[in-house]
Amino acid sequence: MTAGTAMTAVVHVAGPPRAGVSSVAACLRDRMPAVMVVDTADPAGTRDVPRVADVVVFVVSAVAPVTESDCALAVSACRSTDAVIAVLAKIDDHRDWRGVLATNRQRLADCAARFASVCWVTAAAAPRLGEPEVADVVAALTAALSDPDLARRNTLRRWEALLDAVLTAVRDADAGHLARVSTLRVDRDALVRNHLRPGAASVRHPVQRARLELASAARQRCAALRTELLDAAAETTVVAEIDERVRRRCGEVLAEVDERVSVRLDDLASELGASLPEPSAVAEVCLGDPPLRQRRLESRVTTVLGAGFGFGAGLVVARWVTGLAPGLTVAGALVGAAVGLALTLWVVAARALLYRRAVLAQWIAEATVAIRAALDERIASRLLAFEAAVTTARSASVPAQRAGMAERVAECDALLRGHVLAARRAQGFREACEPGLARALSAVRDGLREPNPARTLVTDR
Template sequence: MTDIDSLVSQIDPILLMPTIVRRDVVLVAGPWLAGTSSVVTALRERLPEHTVVEADELAAGQAPAAVVFVVSATAPLTESDCALLDFVTADTDAVIGVVAKIDVHRTWRDVLDADRALLAQRAPRYRDMPWVGAAAAPDLGAPVVDDLVTALRELLGDETRDRRNRLRAMENRLLTVRRRLELDVAGAGRETRLAALRAERTEAVHRYRVDKSQRSIALRAQIQHARLALTYFARNRCASVRTELQEDVAGLSRRGLAPFPDEVRRRATEVADDVAAGVARQLADVGQELGLAVDPGDSHPAVEVGAAPSRARGAETRLMLLLGGGFGVGVALTLSRVFADLAPQWAVGGALGGAAIGVALTVWVVGVRGLLHDRAVLDRWVVQVIGRQRTAMEEWVATRVLGAEASLGRAAAERDAADRALTEDTVARIDREIREHVTAGARAVAARDRQVPVIESALVVLREELEALNTSKQAN
């Protein structure tokens, strides 16, 4: 086992996969329109004992025994030409440079020198690369490929070629492995991904906190607003119905007195229903706004409208009768006196008429006074009833809003818990991924630190041997 083999055997075999397959062919390659196909044709003719192929005839993973790199004599190599040369000779040390179409380009030697100098600068391995001029398909005359054929024969006959090719292929594998190890350490955007993950983690935690406090502020504000609005609504509704009822009382006829309490009861129930509906609507809106379910609640504001005060009014009636009677007697006397003075012949009739009018007036005055009194009593009663109703409504609204606040608070707490669980899941996933990246990074660093020194030593030994082989070939 040589030094190189023993060094290479220390490298993880997985890393060295895949290996190339060496084919006993000559690969002719070159940039676009350099004259490659013409060189292939000429070589096939001149070297029938060898297989000459173009790049597309070699499968991936196959390497030729020798490479003929054809470039045009028009101008020196460009960067992309050099990259192509690096690529086709990656696993093959035996390479010949050909400046083609020398029949039409008089300055081909300058171009050849320029190409040689350029490549010697690019990599030490190209320093000793043989260069020839050729005209494989000249405009006039026979192909000029003798130098190329000689150089190629010599290259193919060189007994160090196999070993050099193998060493070159090995060098390429080692360089590829080293590049891959370095890339693994850099981790194809690992740092960017880690930064993104850390930002995502911060954002998830921050969003959860902000969302939670915003929701709790929104809940408090909405409930506060609902409490105020509904209290005002109940209060205003009671005030307006009281005013309406008072207006109704003011216009009540005697016949309307009896059914009036029922009307009050009906209106009070109506107000209670309105307030209940308003509360349900407003709380449902709050729930919708907050995205939470509100307990609909099955209570209904109580309506307590007692019996109207009785119309018994003993002392007052007696007083009214007295006053009304006095007024009637006064009118009767006045009238009878007027008749007695102005028309004594009608004095008796006048007195009787006056008495009748007096009685009628008495009845009317007493009646009207009674009605006014009843209205006043009802008016006071309405004020009391609606006042009680208002207090009851306000209490009911307060209780209802309090209940809703509690149920919304519970729903919000449940949602917060669900959100927290989600956030924790997200954070745990992010943490897991961060850990995986960090571990992968550490593993990659460890692998590089373990393998790269071995690779470096193998490369040094390998290059020394290649150098020695090339020197001995030159010497021959």
């Protein structure tokens, strides 16, 4: 070999899984025994490698084009080596390998600009029939190892990788401290905001929400009760039954809503981690009696109207009977009188029943309004007592909570001060080192772009 490759050359064979890396590496060991071929897919094979690679052989399969992860693997494998040979393996199993090759060439060039000039060759390292076809790989590898500028370019590529890693580490250290400072400030603000604000607000919102829910349910229940009782009163003929039913149903609705309030308070206590206060005594709801007795003037008017209607109807009946036979005058008068009296009594009774039904309807409306007001008062009083009890209990624990919060804030402040100082030091170090590192990296990349410079840009000599 040339002077640049007087010592044993090292070739790394890399690639994604199941791409044929091991087969290509085995063929290269057989064809080029003077070269140390390392299969990077085998961890045991890289254990005793003395130095970085002189050439990287990156193997991909012809089964499908390379993916983003394959491109990232190529960048990682070739980070410290300038000479790269790309191999499209398994061309004996796939007829469309030419299209895959063209796609791979474009995708790898798009991944990194340095891969645009990579030499692509094909191979069939483990064919199903015949001998392995790796002549193009051997020829490309021999040409790469014979390049007199190989050592210089590999040195520059290693310097590029090192300088880029150092620059990234310096910038990441600075950014990491700044991000940690920002996170600690947010945590401290949240800690102070959550522990120093009054606890009543955190109790008031769920209590108000429960009050709205229970009040809405009570209004709907009272509206349904009113409709039910009014329908029953409009069809009743026995007033006493309606009176008893109204009082019974109102009591049932009161008990039902009270039970619902108790269940909702249990849920609130579980949600807020508090205990329920003892229920206070509630006032009984007095409905009173409906004014069913008619006033004297209304009774007289009803009697007069009923009598007038009955007299007119009886007279018509008497004339009708007398007209049937002239000798039935007395009988017609008696029949007319009986019919008139019966109609009079029916009109008076019907008018009295309609009056009682109207009175009952008005009484039912007033009763449901009283029940609704009583329910609103009970809901408000029980929720207010619960809120006061929870707020009082939490207020008693505020001193202890504030003491613990002060300790946590002090710890957070200490961490914050430490990271602020570290961020300032990292920023100063970055500002001091970044320009020189950037100039050195730019010089190294300029050297990689020069075909055969007369001076070594790494040492500037």
